Amino acid sequence: MTLTTLVFKNLFRQRVRTLLTVLGIAIGVATVVALGSITEGLKGSSGEFIRAGGADFMVAQAGASDLSFSAVSESDWRAIAARPEVDRATGFLLEVADVGSNPFFLLFGYEPEALPDEPIELVAGRLLAPGAAHEALLGGEGAQALGAEVGARVELDHTRFDVVGIYRTGEQWRDSGAIVPLKTAQELASKTDVVTAVHVWVVDGMDAHEVAVAIEREHPQLAALEEPADYGDVDQGFKILDAANLAISLLALGIGAIGVMNTMIMSVFERTREIGILRAVGWRGSRILRMIFLESLTLCLIAVAIGIVFGAIASRAVLLIPAISSFLVPSYSLDVFGRAIAVGVVVAMLGALYPAVRAVRLSPMEALRYE
Amino acid sequence: MSERVICVRSVSKSFDDGRIVALDGMDLDVAEGEFVAIVGPSGCGKSTLLHLIAALDEPDDGSIEVAGHELASGHDLTHYRARHVGMIFQLHNLLPTLTAEENVQVPMLELGLSRRERRFRAKQLLSAVGLSGREHSRPPELSGGERQRVAIARALANEPPILLADEPTGSLDSEAGQRVLELLEELRRTRGLSLLLVTHDTDIARRADRIVRMLDGRAAPTVRELEPGRTPTRAVA
Numbered sequence: 001m002t003l004t005t006l007v008f009k010n011l012f013r014q015r016v017r018t019l020l021t022v023l024g025i026a027i028g029v030a031t032v033v034a035l036g037s038i039t040e041g042l043k044g045s046s047g048e049f050i051r052a053g054g055a056d057f058m059v060a061q062a063g064a065s066d067l068s069f070s071a072v073s074e075s076d077w078r079a080i081a082a083r084p085e086v087d088r089a090t091g092f093l094l095e096v097a098d099v100g101s102n103p104f105f106l107l108f109g110y111e112p113e114a115l116p117d118e119p120i121e122l123v124a125g126r127l128l129a130p131g132a133a134h135e136a137l138l139g140g141e142g143a144q145a146l147g148a149e150v151g152a153r154v155e156l157d158h159t160r161f162d163v164v165g166i167y168r169t170g171e172q173w174r175d176s177g178a179i180v181p182l183k184t185a186q187e188l189a190s191k192t193d194v195v196t197a198v199h200v201w202v203v204d205g206m207d208a209h210e211v212a213v214a215i216e217r218e219h220p221q222l223a224a225l226e227e228p229a230d231y232g233d234v235d236q237g238f239k240i241l242d243a244a245n246l247a248i249s250l251l252a253l254g255i256g257a258i259g260v261m262n263t264m265i266m267s268v269f270e271r272t273r274e275i276g277i278l279r280a281v282g283w284r285g286s287r288i289l290r291m292i293f294l295e296s297l298t299l300c301l302i303a304v305a306i307g308i309v310f311g312a313i314a315s316r317a318v319l320l321i322p323a324i325s326s327f328l329v330p331s332y333s334l335d336v337f338g339r340a341i342a343v344g345v346v347v348a349m350l351g352a353l354y355p356a357v358r359a360v361r362l363s364p365m366e367a368l369r370y371e
Numbered sequence: 372m373s374e375r376v377i378c379v380r381s382v383s384k385s386f387d388d389g390r391i392v393a394l395d396g397m398d399l400d401v402a403e404g405e406f407v408a409i410v411g412p413s414g415c416g417k418s419t420l421l422h423l424i425a426a427l428d429e430p431d432d433g434s435i436e437v438a439g440h441e442l443a444s445g446h447d448l449t450h451y452r453a454r455h456v457g458m459i460f461q462l463h464n465l466l467p468t469l470t471a472e473e474n475v476q477v478p479m480l481e482l483g484l485s486r487r488e489r490r491f492r493a494k495q496l497l498s499a500v501g502l503s504g505r506e507h508s509r510p511p512e513l514s515g516g517e518r519q520r521v522a523i524a525r526a527l528a529n530e531p532p533i534l535l536a537d538e539p540t541g542s543l544d545s546e547a548g549q550r551v552l553e554l555l556e557e558l559r560r561t562r563g564l565s566l567l568l569v570t571h572d573t574d575i576a577r578r579a580d581r582i583v584r585m586l587d588g589r590a591a592p593t594v595r596e597l598e599p600g601r602t603p604t605r606a607v608a
Contacts, residue, residue, distance in 0.1 A: 001473035001489065003480065009468040277464045280427055281478040281525065282453025364452075365428040368464075 003287070007294045010267065021263040022303040025347060028252030029307025029340045034314040035248055036339055039241045040331035041315075045172040046238070047228025052171055053090075053119045055199035056208035059215060062223035066237050068096050071194040076219055080198055083215075085206045090114045091195035093185040097157035102145065102322060106177030107156055109185020109195075118169075120179075125150035125165030133184050136161035139175035140168045145322055156180065157188050172329055200224075253343050253350075256300070260351025264296050268355035275359050276367025285360040292359060296352035297345065304344035308337060376533060376565050377401035377424060382433030383588075384419055393419040394430070395588035403532070406559055406566040408579035416588040417569040421537050424567065425458045426451050438532060453481040457526030461538035463518040465510040471497060471521045472506040478528040496524040500554055516547030523554060527562075534559065536568040540575065552578065 011018050046067075050058045059080060061070040072091065081089035093109035110118070112128035120127075120137075128135050136156060138148060143166050148154045152163045156178055169175055186192050200215075202208045212224035225231060231238055268275070275288060315330040362370075379399040385392045393416040401407050409417045422428045423435055426448040435442040438455050442448060452458075465474045475493040484492070497506055500520040510518055519539060526534060536555065540548030552575055559566045568579065576582050584591040 001469065001476040001480075002486065005473065006466075006469070006477075013468050273464075274466055277466065278477065279449075280425065280452065280458055280464075282449055282451075282481050282529065283478075284449045284481065287480065363428065365422055368427065368460075 003291060003294065007291060007298055010271070010291075011295055011298060014267065017263060017266070018299065021259050021299060022306065024259045025256045025300055025303035025344065026307035026310055028256045028347075029304050029343055030310035030314060032245075032249050032252050032343055033308050033311025033336055033340050034318075034330075035245050036336035037311065037315045037330035037332050038318065038328065039238075039245050040333050040336055041329050042241070043228055043231065043238065044331045045329060046231045048171050049173050050225045050228060050231065052169070052174065052199060054201070055090075056202050057212045057224050057226045058197050058199050059089075059212075059219075059222050059224050060197035062216075062221060067196065067231075068094050070196050071191065072196070072198055072222060074193045074195065076222065077195055077198050079219075080200060080215060083211070085203055085211050085214075086200055087203045088117060088201040089198050090118065091182070091198045093182055093189060093191065093194075094196040095157065095185055095189045097188070099154075099156050100146065104324070105142070105145075105156070106173055107185060107188070108174060108177055108179045109182040109189075110179055111182045115179070120167045120169055123166045123168055125163070127165060128179070128181055129164070132164075133181055134159070134161050135164045135181070137165045137167050137179040138163055139177050139179075140166060141176040142178050145176070154178075159184075159188060176325075249339060249343055253346055256303075256343065256347035257350035260296055260300060260347055261354060263299070264292065264352050264355040265358075267295070268292060268359050272359075272362065272367050272370040275362065276364050276370065279362075279364035279367060288359050289356050292356040293349070293352045296348040300344040300348035300351075301341075304341055307344075308340055311340070374403045375400050376403045376438050377567065378434075378436045379420070379424070380434045382420070382423060382430045382435060384416070384423060384428070384430050392588055394423070396433070397585075397589050399583060399590060401533075401565055401567055403565055404559075404563050406556070406568070406578075406580045408576035408582045409567065409569045409585060410571070410573065410576045410582060411585035411591075413571075415585040417585055418537050420585070421458075421535050421567065421569050425456050425535050427458070449481070453478060454529050455531050456533045456535055457529070457531040459519070459522050459526045459534065459536040459539045461541040463510065463515075463522040465518060465521055465525070467510050470507045470509055471502060471513065471517075471524075474510070474521055475524045475528055478525060482529055492528070493524070496527055497521070499527075499558070500524045514547070515543050516550060519543060519547070519551050520554065523551070523558070527558065530562075531564075533565045533567070536566065538569055538571065540570070540572070548572075548575075 059072060060067060061072055064070040074091070077089060077091040080086060095107040095109065097105045097107040099105035112130045115127045123140060128137060136154065138146065143149065146154055148163050150163055150166060153160055154163055161180060202211045209226060212226055216222060216224050278288060312332060319325040377399065379397055382394050382397045384394040397416065397420055399420070409420065411417050423430050424437060426442050440451050440455060466477065472490065472493045475496050476489045479489045479492065494506060497503060500523050502517060502520055505513065505517060513521065539555065540551050543551060555566060556578065558564060570576055
């Protein structure tokens with residue numbers, strides 16, 4: 001018999017109560033995991049897009065509420081491209097288009113002349129022909145979602161396009177969308193003479209960070225994004241998601257702690273006499289404390305394990321919605337699981353604190369007299 | 372005369388803000404290996420005295436010294452409880468979810484013994500109290516007498532020199548009570564324990580080396596005293 005044996009036996013003497021507490025905490029943890037993996041996934045695919053095609057960084061409008069609302073004037077784009085330390089600067093327009101039943105189809109407007117330099121692998125057909133206004137390239141997943149092949153005619157954002165090629169880039173956003181000529185995309189979005197962002201490749205041997213800093217200094221209305229963490233500078237939505245994530249984690253923590261405290265208080269009250277016996281046979285207060293904290297921790301870690309599985313299933317279930325699966329792949333990073341475990345451990349400690357202190361403060365005789 | 376192991380001097384204890392006086396200047400000496408029975412009417416302070424000697428409660432006044440340990444207020448007495456006294460209650464006070472063997476092992480967790488050593492010692496103790504083969508039974512699966520035997524084995528788990536028994540046969544039928552008492556006497560004889568036993572039952576008290584009668588929270592004049600090991604010849608009134 002060990003302390004752990006006693007901990008498990010104590011927990012499972014009131015199976016229904018333990019199960020309900022575990023379930024309550026597991027739901028909180030599942031919410032943290034699901035939201036966390038979705039947020040991380042969004043950040044991951046956004047970060048991937050910052051360096052799309054091997055670009056050193058991406059320049060967009062500083063402080064935009066969302067990347068699709070970012071506007072970089074063509075003059076700024078040309079100025080960046082003309083810098084001696086810049087090898088290539090490719091501007092593009094991102095339009096969230098209404099395509100069929102999917103209101104979040106991503107439409108990319110590129111100058112057809114720039115496409116040969118983009119690391120786009122053609123799976124079928126050809127690239128856009130210069131001057132052809134209504135030709136479209138479909139990403140592999142985009143083509144699958146639309147059920148379209150080369151030669152087909154598709155309606156993107158209420159405009160018909162001839163599919164001339166199917167491509168693959170390995171990036172979630174571009175592969176699930178379509179590429180159309182920049183001018184056409186600007187007309188569809190009613191954004192003449194502006195692009196959403198510019199991917200920048202610096203000349204070999206130049207320090208990309210220094211170039212990014214110089215661009216930001218000379219164009220204060222623009223932000224140069226070098227790392228996924230910078231994405232929040234041009235998409236306030238990420239800050240809102242992070243805040244929501246934190247708020248839900250804190251809420252799960254508070255609700256979980258109250259649930260665990262309730263269970264542990266009931267459990268300790270019911271066992272007051274037994275705690276008196278343990279003190280009478282010579283158990284130190286610290287061992288009683290350890291027993292109660294271990295019970296709470298075991299309860300919470302079981303809940304965390306179940307919550308992680310529930311959370312992962314929930315975030316995968318979201319992908320069954322095609323509109324979401326086009327731009328989101330949940331990311332199950334250590335950070336997400338670490339946060340779930342941290343919630344569980346903090347809940348366990350908070351929930352056990354009062355009952356444990358109460359149990360230790362009782363004199364053995366006081367506890368033995370307890371009815 | 373053997374060495375004195377329990378020395379209680381002028382001990383007072385009251386409850387309910389002094390309204391209930393349990394002990395009022397109690398004195399008691401117990402020698403090493405001695406079997407002392409404490410008798411007296413309900414509420415005379417017998418159990419309170421035992422609880423104070425077991426360091427389960429603290430006296431309001433006076434001093435208690437057990438096996439060289441001054442049981443002063445404010446001292447950490449867990450080590451004393453774990454190693455120097457074994458307590459047997461009227462109700463067995465076993466942990467219901469644990470088996471007999473696990474219950475006996477509970478006090479041993481404080482000793483730092485290995486798991487194997489704990490199991491070995493618990494099996495030996497259960498065998499000594501006649502419960503071989505019942506190691507894996509839980510308290511609800513045992514009879515009253517068997518539960519009390521497990522409680523005795525638990526009290527002996529850390530090999531204390533002093534055994535304190537508070538009405539150990541009080542909740543048992545006469546046959547089971549008789550067997551428990553015989554067991555306590557045998558253990559005391561074979562292990563050289565000092566046994567301080569609280570009882571209402573004069574037949575049980577007669578088996579002790581010495582009887583201390585309590586009245587109104589203090590020791591009444593002793594009816595007779597015997598050297599340890601001698602057979603009593605006269606009953607206590």
